[in-house]
Amino acid sequence: QKEVEQDPGPLSVPEGAIVSLNCTYSNSAFQYFMWYRQYSRKGPELLMYTYSSGNKEDGRFTAQVDKSSKYISLFIRDSQPSDSATYLCAMSDRGSTLGRLYFGRGTQLTVWP
Amino acid sequence: EAEVAQSPRYKITEKSQAVAFWCDPISGHATLYWYRQILGQGPELLVQFQDESVVDDSQLPKDRFSAERLKGVDSTLKIQPAELGDSAMYLCASSLRDRVVGSTDTQYFGPGTRLTVL
Numbered sequence: 001q002k003e004v005e006q007d008p009g010p011l012s013v014p015e016g017a018i019v020s021l022n023c024t025y026s027n028s029a030f031q032y033f034m035w036y037r038q039y040s041r042k043g044p045e046l047l048m049y050t051y052s053s054g055n056k057e058d059g060r061f062t063a064q065v066d067k068s069s070k071y072i073s074l075f076i077r078d079s080q081p082s083d084s085a086t087y088l089c090a091m092s093d094r095g096s097t098l099g100r101l102y103f104g105r106g107t108q109l110t111v112w113p
Numbered sequence: 114e115a116e117v118a119q120s121p122r123y124k125i126t127e128k129s130q131a132v133a134f135w136c137d138p139i140s141g142h143a144t145l146y147w148y149r150q151i152l153g154q155g156p157e158l159l160v161q162f163q164d165e166s167v168v169d170d171s172q173l174p175k176d177r178f179s180a181e182r183l184k185g186v187d188s189t190l191k192i193q194p195a196e197l198g199d200s201a202m203y204l205c206a207s208s209l210r211d212r213v214v215g216s217t218d219t220q221y222f223g224p225g226t227r228l229t230v231l
Contacts, residue, residue, distance in 0.1 A: 008153065034219065043117070043204055043222030044156065088155050100169060101220065103155025 003027050006089055006104025015113050019076040023089035023104045026070065030091040030102075033065050035074045038086045038106065047087075048074065079111045115139045117223030119205050125229045131193035134226045138187070138207030146220060147180055147190050148204040156204055162188065195230045202227050 006023045013019055021035075031052055036044035048063040050056045050072075056063045062075040072091075076083055086106040118137040126132050138145050143164050148156035159178065161169040164185040173180065177196070182188040192199055206220040 004155070006155070036222075041224075041227070043206075043224050045222065046219050049219055090155070100158050100161070101156075103157070105153065105155045 002105075004089060004091060004102050004104045007107055008105050010108040010110060012110045012112065013079055015079060015081060015111055017079050017111070019079050019083070019109060019111075021074040021076075021087050021089075021107050021109070023072050023091075024070055025072075025091060025102075027091075027093065027102075028067075028070065029093040032092045032094075033063070033072050034090040034092075034101070035061075035063055036088040036090060036103075038088060040085075044088055081111050081113050084110045117205055117207050117221055119203075119223040119226055121226055122224060123227050123229075125231065126195050127231050128197055129194040131191065132195050132228060133192075134190045134203050134205075134228075136188045136190070136205030136223060138205070139221055142207035142209055142221075143185070144208045144220075145182055145188050146206040146208075147188070148206065148222075150202040150204055150225070152201070159190070192228075195228075197230050200228055200230045 004023055004025045033050045035048040037047050038044040048061055050063050050065050053065045053067045060077045064073040072089060086108045088106045089104040090101045092101050117139055120135050124132055145162045147159045149159055150156040159173045160180045162182045165182050178192055180190045202225040204225045205223045208220045
């Protein structure tokens with residue numbers, strides 16, 4: 001069993017829809033949680049960074065962490081065709097640069113006009 | 114905006130041949146990472162450098178892979194000999210030295226080198 005599980009999709013939604021992306025994990029030591037977006041043939045770029053439990057909002061994006069359930073989510077409001085990409089969750093027990101990052105396999109999202 | 118540079122972007126080679134990838138991190142970033150991303154999977158760390166020193170190479174297949182960062186700036190990842198299962202995207206990332214636990218400093222990724230082994 002991998003330490004981070006993520007449904008690979010694909011997920012296809014119409015423009016304007018609310019998108020929910022999720023990951024589960026098994027290591028209770030994880031405290032730092034990240035979401036990366038990866039366009040085709042590009043490297044991942046950081047979208048959201050959350051420490052411990054709670055919610056964090058940045059524009060149309062909201063990240064949620066529920067450590068009791070070992071479950072993290074990314075919500076995208078008013079989705080746009082430009083949001084079409086693969087979304088990767090990542091997590092660490094000692095911070096994104098002190099410790100190894102463990103990635104999910106990514107969820108492929110398509111937003112159609 | 115500063116970016117992590119990688120070359121080549123694409124590499125096709127035959128099995129048993131040697132290949133090398135180059136990475137130039139964002140200026141001033143002390144930490145450098147090499148990841149391997151197999152199609153349909155998330156990146157997996159191969160090796161992490163702090164300046165010129167290796168701090169984590171536990172997942173690097175040392176019988177065929179080697180990595181160096183001689184002057185603590187750019188880095189080279191080598192595979193010799195390449196095997197069919199090495200076909201993947203090789204990503205380089207860099208970050209500032211994280212002096213404060215819990216800071217929001219993070220890893221910035223380059224565009225990757227896509228390797229195909231025939």
